[in-house]
Amino acid sequence: MDEFNLHMTGDIHAITAANNLLAAAIDTKAKRFARLDIDPESITWRRVMDVNDRFLRKISIGEGPDEKGMVRETGFDISVASEIMAVLALTTSLSDMRERLGKMVVGNSRAGEPVTADDLGVGGALTVLMKDAINPTLMQTLEGTPVLVHAGPFANIAHGNSSVVADKIALKLVGPGGFVVTEAGFGADIGTEKFMNIKCRYSGLTPQCAIIVATIRALKMHGGGPVEAGCINLARHVANTKAYGVNVVVAVNMFSTDTEAELNAVRDAALAAGAFDAVVCTHHAHGGKGAVDLGLAVQRACENVNQPLKFLYPLDIGIKDKIEAIAKSYGASGVEYSELAEKQIEMYTKQGFSGLPICMAKTQYSFSHNAASKGAPSGFMLPIRDVRASIGAGFIYPLVGTMSTMPGLPTRPCFYEIDLDTATGKVIGLS
Numbered sequence: 001m002d003e004f005n006l007h008m009t010g011d012i013h014a015i016t017a018a019n020n021l022l023a024a025a026i027d028t029k030a031k032r033f034a035r036l037d038i039d040p041e042s043i044t045w046r047r048v049m050d051v052n053d054r055f056l057r058k059i060s061i062g063e064g065p066d067e068k069g070m071v072r073e074t075g076f077d078i079s080v081a082s083e084i085m086a087v088l089a090l091t092t093s094l095s096d097m098r099e100r101l102g103k104m105v106v107g108n109s110r111a112g113e114p115v116t117a118d119d120l121g122v123g124g125a126l127t128v129l130m131k132d133a134i135n136p137t138l139m140q141t142l143e144g145t146p147v148l149v150h151a152g153p154f155a156n157i158a159h160g161n162s163s164v165v166a167d168k169i170a171l172k173l174v175g176p177g178g179f180v181v182t183e184a185g186f187g188a189d190i191g192t193e194k195f196m197n198i199k200c201r202y203s204g205l206t207p208q209c210a211i212i213v214a215t216i217r218a219l220k221m222h223g224g225g226p227v228e229a230g231c232i233n234l235a236r237h238v239a240n241t242k243a244y245g246v247n248v249v250v251a252v253n254m255f256s257t258d259t260e261a262e263l264n265a266v267r268d269a270a271l272a273a274g275a276f277d278a279v280v281c282t283h284h285a286h287g288g289k290g291a292v293d294l295g296l297a298v299q300r301a302c303e304n305v306n307q308p309l310k311f312l313y314p315l316d317i318g319i320k321d322k323i324e325a326i327a328k329s330y331g332a333s334g335v336e337y338s339e340l341a342e343k344q345i346e347m348y349t350k351q352g353f354s355g356l357p358i359c360m361a362k363t364q365y366s367f368s369h370n371a372a373s374k375g376a377p378s379g380f381m382l383p384i385r386d387v388r389a390s391i392g393a394g395f396i397y398p399l400v401g402t403m404s405t406m407p408g409l410p411t412r413p414c415f416y417e418i419d420l421d422t423a424t425g426k427v428i429g430l431s
Contacts, residue, residue: 011088011133011151012050012079018101018129019082023047025122026106027062027070036115040072043107044388046405050079054408077405078154084126086158086393088133089151090202092165097134101126104392114351114391136166143288146173157361157397157405158390159194160185164203179298181211186364188212188237189330196244197312198357198395206309208302209276210241211294213251214266216258222374227262229375231269236367236376238273240329245310247301250278251294256285276301315355319345322358323384323398330367331378341398344387348396353389362400369401 023045026038049056056076063071079085083104091097102123105114117123136150148166153159162183170180184199185191192210199205214234216227223229234250241248250270252263263280270278277297282290313325320335327335337345348354365371368380386399399405417429 014129014133015082015084015088016048016050016079018084018126019045019048019079021125021129022104022106022117022120022122025117025120027067036119037109037111038115039108039110040070043072043074045104045106046075046077048077048079048082052078052407052409054404054406057404057406075406077157078407080152081154081157081405083158083390083393084130085151086153086390086395088130089153089159089161089163090199090393091134091163092168092203094127094131094134097130098123098127100392100394101130102392105389108347112347112350117392134165136163136169141288145288146170154405155185155191156364156403157359158393159198159359159395160191161195161199164199164205167203167205179302181298184210188240189367190360190362190364192241192244193312193326193329194359196309198359200309201311201315201357202394207244207246208305209247209249209298210244211249211251211298212237212241212270212275213253214270215253216255216262216266219266224374228265228269231266232376233367233374234266234269235273236331238270238275242274243310243312243329245305245307247276247305248274249294249297249301250275251291252278252280253284254280254282276304313358315357319349319354319358319387319396323360326358326360327382330382331376331380332368332382333379334381336381336383338383338385341384341387344389348387348389353391353396356389356391357395359390359395359397360400361397361403361405363403369403 026043026045053076058073058075060071060073084101087097087100087104091100102116102118104117106117106120107115109115117126136148139147139149141147148170150166151163153161167180167182170182174180183191184195195207200207212234219227219230219234221230222233223231238248238250250266252266254263267278267280277300279294279297281294284290312329313322320337324335362369363371366373366377368377369382373380383401384398385401387396388399389396419428420426421428
């Protein structure tokens with residue numbers, strides 16, 4: 001794990017440094033180079049840090065005596081929400097990464113024209129900072145199965161999928177008859193939807209099967225009691241995923257407290273919803289041996305795909321039409337746009353960015369915008385409070401409800417459990 005931790009720390013440091021270099025360049029160029037005529041009110045690029053600090057969500061900068069006349073409101077995001085992280089995850093090569101970094105839009109001129117990182121002259125420097133971060137880390141499971149670990153785009157804000165580079169390397173290594181399992185973020189409503197409509201579109205990846213992980217405990221929470229009531233949530237995930245033309249296998253993650261009747265109820269509900277198979281797994285207790293049946297089910301599912309990959313929406317429709325197609329898959333009856341969201345959609349359309357896919361920034365705890373709304377809610381209005389653009393990464397991202405790009409700490413932060421044994425130097429509470 002030390003190698004992994006060092007690599008991921010290096011990636012985050014590179015992304016944070018690149019992001020903040022660009023932020024500094026914006027402020028410098030805005031002051032010294034009138035040719036770009038940057039409208040300070042239009043600047044969307046924010047500094048980032050790898051620590052949850054809600055007090056930095058909104059700040060004022062340019063208060064120093066040397067920055068007279070350059071005061072403006074901005075804020076911090078978490079590093080994994082940076083567009084640079086999304087670029088890293090979606091890029092296919094160094095040259096592609098260079099192009100994407102240069103195309104990132106940081107704001108607009110007073111005439112309404114987009115201003116990019118290359119306009120600021122910083123695209124090359126960003127690529128130099130990121131040149132080593134493009135390399136995935138090769139690891140292995142406890143049983144020796146190779147694992148490529150790479151990129152960490154915030155699953156709520158960005159597309160929440162591991163990198164295209166890692167997937168393509170893995171596919172090449174396993175060969176035509178091999179299998180690659182890749183992660184697709186939070187749930188079928190966020191992770192799978194973004195995997196299909198963004199990652200597969202840009203990479204040409206064509207998945208054959210999707211694995212949905214279900215636990216008795218989670219389904220009970222969605223139903224507020226008996227597991228059968230919570231299976232309505234699982235059923236919608238299965239239906240949403242099947243709509244892309246892939247076969248769905250449900251992995252029922254078994255815990256020691258689960259009963260045979262509960263496990264059977266979940267299997268029956270998954271199959272009734274249209275899953276190709278539903279398999280009880282005990283890999284947490286028994287390692288690979290506990291997931292053999294799941295692996296065989298996935299193999300059969302991949303061998304029995306009989307339709308091409310389908311996308312939820314075409315790219316040539318309007319931004320609102322795409323947002324509403326996704327909202328419909330959540331169970332929403334419609335979408336409400338704030339005045340700011342309406343203004344942003346109009347601007348991005350005018351600038352020629354309406355052909356990009358949509359990356360919804362939404363809670364993973366519910367199909368709706370309300371994390372407390374469990375099960376499979378329907379008939380609600382989905383509120384869009386803001387719409388932003390990651391042009392280099394290649395998507396438009398609406399902010400749904402109260403979703404924040406800088407998380408706050410939980411009620412009991414993990415630092416309460418961390419300490420140091422001063423006699424031995426051993427760290428306590430991290431494992």
